[in-house]
Amino acid sequence: GENVEQHPSTLSVQEGDSAVIKCTYSDSASNYFPWYKQELGKRPQLIIDIRSNVGEKKDQRIAVTLNKTAKHFSLHITETQPEDSAVYFCAASRSSASKIIFGSGTRLSIRP
């Protein structure tokens, strides 16, 4: 069945440095790739998404890249700040499907 693998499971970076989280998906028909951020004790919230007709999307300090051939997509956070500390989930779906498949999450910690 469909599967989304996410790496690493934990990531610690120095404040100000960049963080990269990578995901791979198995369903080649997937065409929508959202990223959710879940702060401690809070609900997951969408931070950025990308559709399969583009290879990259940027929103201030965060960017996503998509390689459809390799079935890889990544989240890039630049100039990390303490408030970036959270669990990040990638996900994949296709418009004809009835559910979204989440990755296993990456716990990002920003060291002061």
Add this chain to the structure above:
Amino acid sequence: DTAVSQTPKYLVTQMGNDKSIKCEQNLGHDTMYWYKQDSKKFLKIMFSYNNKELIINETVPNRFSPKSPDKAHLNLHINSLELGDSAVYFCASSHSAGQMYEQYFGPGTRLTVT
């Protein structure tokens, strides 16, 4: 204004009891979901309803029964609670069943079974 709300926020109960969690969304969305998040933070979909019709029923024990009285509400009833049911349960909604829309999550219900 709260977009997706759940009650209760915390639920502590003993094994064998029956409990319900309620969810309501005021976004006018057609589709609602129940997710289970275990201690390792893995988000697993349990059920999905579109306009009160069940469209996803993952391999969830029969002890779990969702009910959608209207498209703004999706409740979850759990019979004969077990220790392994302890988790955070999130309700979510999205614009439609086409899976290219943002999912709006509720605040979660932390269920602890003792």
